[in-house]
Amino acid sequence: MSKLRVGFVGLGIMGRAMARNIHQAGFPVTVWNRTRSKMEEATAWGAKLADSPKQVAEQSDVVITIVGDTPDVKAVLTGEEGVFQGAGNGVVVIDMSTIAAEAERELASQAKALGIDYLDAPVSGGDIGAQNGTLSIMVGGEAKVLDKVRSILEAMGQRIVHCGEVGAGQTVKACNQILCGLNLLAVVEALSYAKKAGVDVEKMIEVTTQGAGGSWALANYAPRIIQGDLDPGFSVEFIQKDLRIVLQEAEQMQLPLMGTALVQQLLRSLQAHGGNPDGSHALIQVMEQLGNVEIVPNK
Known part of the structure; x- marks a missing residue:
């Protein structure tokens, strides 16, 4: 056949x-x-x-x-x-x-x-x-x-x-993007906290990746961030498009999504500084500015 x-x-x-x-x-x-x-x-x-x-x-x-x-x-x-x-x-x-x-x-x-x-x-x-x-x-x-x-x-x-x-796949994908955005925020906050506290960031990643706080974003993005690799696997432009869809649909449902809205606004700050083509994990740069902490090498 x-x-x-x-x-x-x-x-x-x-x-x-x-x-x-x-x-x-x-x-x-x-x-x-x-x-x-x-x-x-x-x-x-x-x-x-x-x-x-x-x-x-x-x-x-x-x-x-x-x-x-x-x-x-x-x-x-x-x-x-x-x-x-x-x-x-x-x-x-x-x-x-x-x-x-x-x-x-x-x-x-x-x-x-x-x-x-x-x-x-x-x-x-x-x-x-x-x-x-x-x-x-x-x-x-x-x-x-x-x-x-x-x-x-x-x-x-x-x-x-x-x-x-038809459409159910996109609804589940929207749920996935909510999780991606909030997991990404968790990763950049954890990296910022560890660096500011003077802990070895690589050791923090090694331990937490295997713990209850582990996630795909932590395992895949955190190592790239500390190596200075902000190239897009998934760009800021496209995660913002996805979160826009999520928030528009949520508005029609009269469903408050405070965490998702926060991530979208933080990414908007990154866009305002020319970060549109970068990988979504470039969100770390916003945290660096907010917390006066340096995590990404060779910038």
């Missing part, structure tokens, strides 16, 4: 590794990206190139999108040269971007009218998870559609959870 043909739209920090892992699992992959140089990089590992998202869909049984924000998703799916223009009846579209749940439901409704199956499947695990194929994938949509494409998702992730109807 031949492998499903996979189209991949969006070759950013996450997408380029995810698409490569799908190809390495034996699926034929056709790619499109707004910046053509990133497409040409993909030819090195065997990808076919398309001239538009529409052309990707014309050559695929399953099309995956992972782009920046809601307008970007709508453009690559519903634009004149979008996926929906080229997808035939029975094609599966999987949006792995992080956008609002309501936007996913609207797109799914449009897809259904065209005979296209639709899943929202945002991911967690950062650039490291994308490279290693160990992402957590939160899926919204029909179980039978998920079953059809599960082997493709398994090429990118270790944990694939069916969260409910």
Whole structure:
């Protein structure tokens, strides 16, 4: 039985590794990206190139999108040269971007009218998870559609959870981003406290990573921070986009999220000082300013 043909739209920090892992699992992959140089990089590992998202869909049984924000998703799916223009009846579209749940439901409704199956499947695990194929994938949509494409998702992730109807994946991703933001704040506060108190920061990380306060953020970001590595696995720009979505949805629910709002405001301070392209763990620089403490070397 031949492998499903996979189209991949969006070759950013996450997408380029995810698409490569799908190809390495034996699926034929056709790619499109707004910046053509990133497409040409993909030819090195065997990808076919398309001239538009529409052309990707014309050559695929399953099309995956992972782009920046809601307008970007709508453009690559519903634009004149979008996926929906080229997808035939029975094609599966999987949006792995992080956008609002309501936007996913609207797109799914449009897809259904065209005979296209639709899943929202945002991911967690950062650039490291994308490279290693160990992402957590939160899926919204029909179980039978998920079953059809599960082997493709398994090429990118270790944990694939069916969260409910379309939009449920994005809701769970929003919960994840709340946790990411607050865990990140905890990490930079702990580092600042340890440094200010004169404790060996590396030893603090070694002990606490294995304790009750341990987290993915502590294990992965704290060592990078003290080495002076603030390069983006996940940029300030994109976590701010995600937290904006969370807070907008929470406002509609009349749900106060004080911690999430605080993290967003602290990151806004970082943005005001030109930190948009840095990794989200560059939040440490705000703590350095607030506490008059130096943690990041070689600045």
